[in-house]
């Protein structure tokens with residue numbers, strides 16, 4: 214069993230939890246993830262390690278409440294425990310050799326995944342700009358955390374209720390045109406966002422790393438469910454990723470594949486809502 | 491006077507129509523009377539040809555004799571002396587290619603039902619068993635086992651009985667390997683597997699699940715941590731795909747994914763969260779046990795049509811005969827000498843058909859099997875909404891790529907010598923990780939010999 218030590222609501226749909234997981238905490242690197250299972254009936258669900266403290270033996274997960282498993286997890290509190298937590302899985306993010314200045318872009322809950330990457334780059338002595346995008350002011354997360362690990366933070370909201378109005382792609386393009394020389398862009402968020410960021414950077418020839426979120430089961434290379442097409446080749450995101458070259462990823466295919474259990478997921482959400490009512 | 495009936499005593503089975511829609515065990519096992527009758531067909535041959543067909547040398551005529559004497563516990567003990575998993579092997583061994591293929595009774599009629607009798611002895615033991623397993627006195631030496639499949643569990647059990655302090659590290663959340671995630675409940679009830687795991691715990695074996703070796707801890711770290719020897723039984727779990735167009739379509743998956751969702755995650759059961767594809771027409775590509783298990787599971791999940799698409803003929807199918815027979819009875823449709831060349835999708839990226847090409851048998855290849863040759867211009871479309879790939883697996887590279895000094899061959903299988911020792915001091919390996927996808931009994935046998943070697947190695951070192 215893995216105990217929840219802290220729980221904090223970051224916005225009505227996003228929660229941060231700190232878990233006791235000494236083995237994972239010791240090894241976790243930015244870009245890696247865990248798979249959790251709440252209980253005996255639970256599904257195996259991946260979440261990025263947002264932070265790890267090797268000394269205290271804890272890891273932090275930040276998740277958006279979207280369906281059955283994240284609802285189940287969110288129903289638990291500090292002091293409760295979940296039955297399984299396995300990791301660290303996947304490869305750590307590799308910032309290209311010799312990069313001096315990078316731009317980390319997060320979209321929505323993708324910011325939770327982008328945060329450890331910005332932090333790692335910052336600690337490695339790189340110049341880090343962060344562009345964080347949200348639909349509106351009410352769901353902004355991790356603002357203070359980002360400020361501590363970057364040189365410049367650009368917050369965007371779709372409706373302009375906070376920070377700059379517009380999408381992260383506009384903000385990125387503006388900065389590039391204003392003369393910012395990025396050696397690498399790391400983009401993490403909804404699939405369309407990562408796709409459009411990659412299209413922008415392709416124009417300018419900037420190396421772009423995206424973190425993919427295909428549906429996973431085991432996370433060890435055993436099921437092939439997480440396969441994505443990158444540069445025309447099948448790659449297993451759980452062991453060869455989750456980071457890949459954004460200019461080579463087949464985003465449309467990933468979008469289709471992630472919809473495989475759509476009907477079942479919608480059913481689950483309806484049932485949960487009915488339970489609440 | 492032996493019973494000279496030319497056929498095996500039939501084993502009770504669930505009706506095919508009924509069982510094709512449930513996950514309960516298909517074969518129900520012999521009653522005492524049936525077992526006594528079948529056991530009396532054994533001629534108790536002096537030279538014991540059947541034993542030469544058993545990869546671990548179970549003393550078959552000896553245990554069958556015990557059954558005829560009504561000494562069922564004695565029969566169990568004879569089997570258990572060389573096999574750690576009788577209840578499992580009685581159910582899943584390819585007996586028709588092993589022990590039963592050498593049975594003298596098979597020359598004229600059917601061989602003795604050795605597998606059925608093994609299962610009877612094991613099940614009878616399990617029901618009556620109330621012996622309290624005692625933890626042996628520790629000899630103070632620590633051994634790590636990576637992977638809780640049949641090879642790892644067997645190695646752990648044998649070492650624990652010798653007094654070693656054994657810790658098993660398993661990547662998944664449950665111990666059992668393929669026995670838990672691959673082979674379905676209707677063929678191998680999971681309670682049987684978990685009973686074996688419980689027995690190990692009672693022997694003092696520590697089982698740590700959720701531990702992916704190579705990620706959370708490396709083999710070198712295990713050794714630095716005080717484990718004096720390591721056994722790697724990590725299996726051959728990496729699924730292959732065909733590399734044809736359309737394999738990334740929604741509705742196309744590996745048999746491992748399909749079966750894991752159903753068996754390990756219990757996706758077929760009410761109340762469990764893991765979703766499983768809902769299918770009307772399913773093509774399963776392949777002709778082995780894995781393909782049969784996927785096809786029969788698909789029927790049980792409610793599919794109206796399930797096809798086995800296999801590029802060779804019926805005779806070349808590597809699956810256990812019984813599984814093919816059961817699959818046919820249950821309504822699986824066999825498209826032999828057919829091979830998919832392309833998968834077609836609809837506008838939403840979902841698979842809607844498989845393009846199959848007919849094959850014919852050419853000259854025998856290196857393995858002695860006649861190799862299939864495509865018939866030009868014979869392509870046709872088979873309408874399906876699910877395609878399950880069961881065309882083989884290979885060892886996961888995770889351990890060999892994170893362990894310096896551990897060599898593998900071209901196929902990714904770990905290299906070992908006759909004592910199951912790898913190319914790295916103190917590290918042993920066995921099972922599918924060494925042989926590539928094989929059988930439960932071979933994996934179990936490998937775990938046994940490795941335990942023996944590890945014991946010798948550590949005694950010598952001390």
Ligand SMILES: Cc1cc2nc3c(=O)[nH]c(=O)nc-3n(C[C@H](O)[C@H](O)[C@H](O)COP(=O)(O)OP(=O)(O)OC[C@H]3O[C@@H](n4cnc5c(N)ncnc54)[C@H](O)[C@@H]3O)c2cc1C
Nearest residue numbers: 259260261275276277280281282283426427428429471478
């Ligand atoms: C490597 C990786 C890291 C991730 N990190 C984070 C993170 O840090 N924070 C966060 O909020 N989300 C993260 N996700 C996404 C998260 O896994 C899904 O939101 C979660 O699985 C939803 O499960 P559910 O049962 O609550 O919702 P459901 O209603 O079941 O599903 C909602 C959507 O989530 C996806 N999904 C469902 N099941 C799985 C599964 N088993 N594996 C992967 N995706 C699935 C599907 O696209 C689905 O449409 C990550 C995904 C991956 C692959």
Ligand SMILES: Cc1cc2nc3c(=O)[nH]c(=O)nc-3n(C[C@H](O)[C@H](O)[C@H](O)COP(=O)(O)OP(=O)(O)OC[C@H]3O[C@@H](n4cnc5c(N)ncnc54)[C@H](O)[C@@H]3O)c2cc1C
Nearest residue numbers: 637639640641661667668672703725921922928929930933
């Ligand atoms: C669907 C299916 C049906 C089959 N049917 C039959 C049959 O009828 N008869 C028969 O004889 N054989 C059958 N087989 C084959 C048989 O199951 C295998 O040969 C046997 O299980 C191999 O045992 P093993 O111990 O080597 O590996 P496995 O059973 O594969 O176990 C390996 C274990 O190691 C774990 N592991 C892997 N990597 C790591 C790591 N890095 N760290 C920690 N743990 C790790 C895995 O999660 C797994 O639990 C079937 C196989 C499948 C897939």
Ligand code: FES
Nearest residue numbers: 432434436437451
């Ligand atoms: S999640 Fe199963 S292979 Fe990647």
